[in-house]
Amino acid sequence: MTRVFISRDMASVALGADEVARAFADAGCEVVRTGSHGLFVIEPLVEVEAGDRRIAYGPVTPADVAAILDGTHPNCLGEIAALPFFARQQRFTFARCGIVDPLSLADYAAHGGWIGLDIARAAEPQAVVDAVKASGLRGRGGAGFPTGIKWQTVLDAPGATKYIVCNADEGDSGTFADRMLMEGDPFCLIEGMAIAAHAVGASHGYIYIRSEYPFAIQTMRDAIALSAGRIAPFTLEVRAGAGAYVCGEETALLDSIEGRRGQVRAKPPLPALSGLFGKPTVINNVLSLAAVPFILAEGAEAYANVGFGRSRGTMPVQLAGNVKHGGLFEVGFGITLGELVNDIGGGTASGRPVRAVQVGGPLGAYFPPSMFDLPFDYEAFTAAGGLIGHAGITVFDDSVDMAHMARFAMEFCAAESCGKCTPCRIGSTRGVEIMDRIIAGRPVPSSVRPELVEGPSFSADVERKNSPSTSSGQTGFLDQALYSRAPDRIDVSLGAQTALLRDLCDTMKYGSLCALGGFTPYPVLSALDHFPEDFGAPAPVLAAAE
Amino acid sequence: MGLDEAKRLINGWVRREGSGRDRLLPLLHMVQDEIGYIDDTLVPAIAAALNLSRADVHGVLTFYHDYRRQPAGRHIVKLCRAESCQARGGAAVEAAAAERLGVAMGETRRDGQVTLEPVYCLGLCAIGPNALINGRPVARIDSAALDRIAAEVAA
Numbered sequence: 001m002t003r004v005f006i007s008r009d010m011a012s013v014a015l016g017a018d019e020v021a022r023a024f025a026d027a028g029c030e031v032v033r034t035g036s037h038g039l040f041v042i043e044p045l046v047e048v049e050a051g052d053r054r055i056a057y058g059p060v061t062p063a064d065v066a067a068i069l070d071g072t073h074p075n076c077l078g079e080i081a082a083l084p085f086f087a088r089q090q091r092f093t094f095a096r097c098g099i100v101d102p103l104s105l106a107d108y109a110a111h112g113g114w115i116g117l118d119i120a121r122a123a124e125p126q127a128v129v130d131a132v133k134a135s136g137l138r139g140r141g142g143a144g145f146p147t148g149i150k151w152q153t154v155l156d157a158p159g160a161t162k163y164i165v166c167n168a169d170e171g172d173s174g175t176f177a178d179r180m181l182m183e184g185d186p187f188c189l190i191e192g193m194a195i196a197a198h199a200v201g202a203s204h205g206y207i208y209i210r211s212e213y214p215f216a217i218q219t220m221r222d223a224i225a226l227s228a229g230r231i232a233p234f235t236l237e238v239r240a241g242a243g244a245y246v247c248g249e250e251t252a253l254l255d256s257i258e259g260r261r262g263q264v265r266a267k268p269p270l271p272a273l274s275g276l277f278g279k280p281t282v283i284n285n286v287l288s289l290a291a292v293p294f295i296l297a298e299g300a301e302a303y304a305n306v307g308f309g310r311s312r313g314t315m316p317v318q319l320a321g322n323v324k325h326g327g328l329f330e331v332g333f334g335i336t337l338g339e340l341v342n343d344i345g346g347g348t349a350s351g352r353p354v355r356a357v358q359v360g361g362p363l364g365a366y367f368p369p370s371m372f373d374l375p376f377d378y379e380a381f382t383a384a385g386g387l388i389g390h391a392g393i394t395v396f397d398d399s400v401d402m403a404h405m406a407r408f409a410m411e412f413c414a415a416e417s418c419g420k421c422t423p424c425r426i427g428s429t430r431g432v433e434i435m436d437r438i439i440a441g442r443p444v445p446s447s448v449r450p451e452l453v454e455g456p457s458f459s460a461d462v463e464r465k466n467s468p469s470t471s472s473g474q475t476g477f478l479d480q481a482l483y484s485r486a487p488d489r490i491d492v493s494l495g496a497q498t499a500l501l502r503d504l505c506d507t508m509k510y511g512s513l514c515a516l517g518g519f520t521p522y523p524v525l526s527a528l529d530h531f532p533e534d535f536g537a538p539a540p541v542l543a544a545a546e
Numbered sequence: 547m548g549l550d551e552a553k554r555l556i557n558g559w560v561r562r563e564g565s566g567r568d569r570l571l572p573l574l575h576m577v578q579d580e581i582g583y584i585d586d587t588l589v590p591a592i593a594a595a596l597n598l599s600r601a602d603v604h605g606v607l608t609f610y611h612d613y614r615r616q617p618a619g620r621h622i623v624k625l626c627r628a629e630s631c632q633a634r635g636g637a638a639v640e641a642a643a644a645e646r647l648g649v650a651m652g653e654t655r656r657d658g659q660v661t662l663e664p665v666y667c668l669g670l671c672a673i674g675p676n677a678l679i680n681g682r683p684v685a686r687i688d689s690a691a692l693d694r695i696a697a698e699v700a701a
Binding site for chain 1: 566567568569570571572574575596605606609610611612613628629630631632633634665666667668669670671672673674676678681683684685686
């Protein structure tokens with residue numbers, strides 16, 4: 001009987017992996033469902049076992065079974081690890097993803113699982129915290145705070161009850177690394193959390209997963225049940241979110257677990273001292289916790305030896321949007337933005353020139369190709385007026401309307417604001433109004449992409465109507481608020497509105513309680529600064545020279 | 547489902563799962579999964595079961611996008627509106643989907659057959675535009691995919 005390996009990752013399933021798997025099972029093969037390797041242009045992907053090698057074919061359809069099994073299929077890719085996209089990676093965190101059956105304890109143990117936990121439990125908690133400090137690991141959720149220092153605070157905090165909370169509320173558009181890891185190697189996250197529990201003296205942990213990730217929720221629940229004996233006395237449970245982007249902010253997430261509205265808490269007190277249910281709490285992103293087993297097993301040195309400046313180790317970068325070779329690319333810090341977008345991503349999927357990339361999700365800045373020499377590093381991006389965030393890179397071609405994207409950033413903030421602080425709650429709505437006036441007043445027509453990146457274009461006329469669209473299908477309060485101001489009482493000239501937009505962004509940036517209101521100005525101002533021609537201002541000289 | 551039956555469902559769940567304040571979101575998820583939406587008439591029962599005020603439950607219920615307070619259509623189409631899908635032609639798909647399904651974004655069609663809702667990122671960002679059709683992920687939505695979706699929700 002031939003063994004074949006086919007991904008069960010949500011992205012693979014969305015591309016038809018389930019149908020392919022069924023076809024192979026019907027043909028009498030033993031089908032092993034794995035996580036995804038992370039290159040979606042070759043999915044649905046099937047790997048056929050040949051001795052101790054796996055020969056990959058992709059993309060494939062259910063009709064291709066016979067040709068694959070006799071080796072005549074034209075889409076033969078050879079061994080996955082040899083493909084340039086994978087050969088250039090340094091897979092520390094994602095080493096097992098795509099290779100193992102995510103719910104097989106035997107597979108996990110055979111591929112180096114639990115070594116880190118055993119080393120940690122044989123050591124004093126302080127020694128474990130020291131190892132994490134020495135590795136240079138920083139918060140992979142986006143804030144970049146040193147993980148070891150956070151753990152030290154919780155270890156030193158008094159009290160018998162402490163918690164480990166994993167932030168798996170990966171709401172940023174353009175990011176999917178947390179989802180892929182939870183679906184492809186859930187025991188790795190569980191092991192990381194168990195190590196954290198030993199290091200700080202916690203007995204129970206929560207994994208808060210957004211409801212938009214049904215596959216990850218199910219996989220994590222199954223994995224927790226399977227590994228309960230291995231991580232005892234530490235216990236874990238999954239909590240599903242309920243559709244609120246702001247719950248990715250750590251204190252809003254804690255309130256959500258407690259059964260409240262997901263509103264941001266003012267700090268201090270730090271969650272490390274007074275977190276979940278008022279107890280000392282380690283709250284880390286999925287990727288931060290999943291990096292820990294490698295650090296313990298291979299040594300902090302091995303992790304810290306890779307990287308750039310104060311950003312040590314690897315970052316699972318996600319290439320998304322209008323990009324040819326989209327997917328997950330884990331690599332040491334320091335690689336440039338241009339290398340990621342052009343060399344690895346292969347430019348746009350539509351074949352048109354890249355005009356902008358947004359790094360770090362809806363709160364990240366837009367960068368033009370003239371800034372592609374930026375090294376991927378926390379400090380370098382901060383200095384350039386952006387953030388690496390959760391390392392999602394969304395690529396746009398030259399059909400993008402940057403004023404429209406700036407408006408969307410404000411619209412998204414208005415829809416998702418928790419409402420606790422005024423700059424974010426009111427400012428985002430005022431921001432949408434200002435952007436509407438700028439878009440209405442500029443000489444260039446709005447050019448929302450009229451056709452699809454891939455596949456046939458629409459025959460139907462899809463010109464957007466001039467009426468304002470609302471993001472929420474609720475009662476239209478936003479709509480009423482947006483158009484409640486009498487335009488004859490305000491200066492609607494482009495210059496005045498642009499100045500007003502900058503002033504508003506300044507208020508939001510420095511006056512908001514958390515990153516939602518505080519960072520929404522990043523995409524808005526970067527769009528305005530780098531693409532002024534979309535806001536009715538003269539184009540920068542640089543773009544004209546290119 | 548009648549009010550008495552719903553109350554039995556809620557109280558039975560609380561007896562099994564506990565009545566701590568942190569059970570509120572899982573309880574709301576359960577009610578919506580079982581009944582399809584969370585009617586305002588159930589709020590007092592939920593509040594009583596967890597020893598919370600009605601205002602408190604109402605506040606949580608209305609904060610999160612997932613919870614419905616009206617019945618949804620027989621089919622639910624959640625279409626991604628986030629940046630990565632926009633970069634791949636999402637705005638055009640959104641307009642075409644509304645036209646093809648005969649329902650505006652955020653609304654339920656008059657015949658109760660389909661609800662079209664926005665979702666902000668499904669984590670399939672390299673293969674958009676994406677949607678969840680009755681919980682099933684669908685990627686690379688184009689004109690042909692919309693035809694298939696329209697046929698599916700007609701059933």
